[in-house]
Amino acid sequence: MMRGASADAYAAAAAVLPGTGDLGKVAQDLFGTADLLRAEPALRRVATDVSIPGEAKAELLRGVLAGKVSTEALEVVTAAVSQRWTSGRDLGDALEQLGVVAAVRSTGDDAGRLEDELFEVAQLVQANPELRDAFSDPARTRADKSGLVDSLFGGKALPATVSLVQQSLSGSHRTVGVAIAAYQRIAAEVRGQGVATVHVARPLADADRERLAASLSSTYGRAIHLNVVVDPAVIGGIRVEIGDDVIDGTVSSRLDDAGRKLAG
Incomplete structure (x- = not known):
């Protein structure tokens, strides 16, 4: 997660990321530019040098990338290099992340x-x-x-x-x-969603999956996308992981708890 100046710089670049068009191409171009900046330390240092005016850095990147990437991707890159970044690495990471966003929108x-x-x-x-x-x-x-x-x-x-x-x-x-x-x-x-990883002993029926997603969405105040992992070691019940939150109602967990109590 980016912080401080880099978070503001990312937001400025994201504001010019297109929502339509050949977004798959835009994603590829942003990935390629991120890779280039990581592979060329001298270029990365200049592109993130706070002592160089933003427009001068943007003009440099236009010269390097013109004719090699789409106009839409170039606008994102020049918007990004015109900003102030907390660290040089953040610029490449931001362009990669924006490439991911473009790829998602392309679907x-x-x-x-x-x-x-x-x-x-x-x-x-x-x-x-x-x-x-x-x-x-x-x-x-x-x-x-x-x-x-x-x-x-x-x-x-x-x-x-x-x-x-x-x-x-x-x-x-x-x-x-x-x-x-x-x-x-x-x-x-x-998509404005959260992600929950759900561990179960057997695949969830569609109706059960929908009920679980609805319940978690109500609890967390936004839609939740379920990643279901079928693991026979669970034995029964369900384990849900959302970020740092863990809801463990599995039989294996209860057996472990019982074993610890007996051992204690």
């Missing part, structure tokens, strides 16, 4: 599906050590890893999902899983 009515697909990809990566190792292997090029993403998800998931999974390979987050989780949170925020 239109399929934004809920995007959230579900991102969660499914995260679960797949977590459950497959070989895939996790392939994504984190420093000996493999990013192009090679991107090709692996295409082979796994291309044509099966939304283009925005594939784009975001590919961006998770950039190294801007500690792991691919952490990146995808962050992107899903942004997707929920774009």
